[in-house]
Amino acid sequence: MNVEKTTGEILRESREKKGLLLRQVAALLDIDTAILSKVERGERKATKEQIIKLADILDLRKDELLIHYLSEKIAYELLDEDVASQTLKVAEQRVKYLKAHRR
Amino acid sequence: MNVEKTTGEILRESREKKGLLLRQVAALLDIDTAILSKVERGERKATKEQIIKLADILDLRKDELLIHYLSEKIAYELLDEDVASQTLKVAEQRVKYLKAHRR
């Protein structure tokens, strides 16, 4: 997983590679061009639903894009914590525990 | 790190061990008793500031409690994703990358 590119960069590159305009993709997402522009430049975050649609529109692997997007979101949430790495390790254990003990 | 207890359970146990009342701790946090009750029972999330104050009030290690709290928050955010574990692994790489390349 490429951790050096932002989700926005991936989206922009993919869109340009397909020769699509912001306007066109935004229309498919049913949002204003301005938002998509901001998403691609990292000024705004997309919603999960938009990411899923974008994967479809841009022929990207849905799971990969989702992991990219979610991990970026979480990384930014924790970036200012100096316990960030430990938190993520514990979070992994928690997820494992919670999924096993699903009520 | 104990991943089987919720943050709320830890807070309640610690408070009771000290013989403090909800009313008393809530007053120190400057919130209504109702909120603290809900936090301890997992019906509401505390804020980060409240967690830090609680560590002080209840003589808990601040970093440990914070990791507990943050990891729980993140685990719940991802619990419904079937890419949860992968996301957390990638998030770790991201944090490492972002911290190294801090602008």
Added chain:
DNA sequence: TCTAAATTTGACACTTAATGTCAAGTATAA
């Protein structure tokens, strides 16, 4: 048991963050 204190519950108010639109501005390229 009685009853006072502690806790829980739910309706609601307030604030902040997220998500979006719009229109005017800037950049690009034919």
Added chain:
DNA sequence: TTATACTTGACATTAAGTGTCAAATTTAGA
């Protein structure tokens, strides 16, 4: 140029987070 694409910033709307209050319930001691 000038038309098209993109960006910017002010603002509106909506959703989520955080809180209060008062009534209901539970708990524990006399």
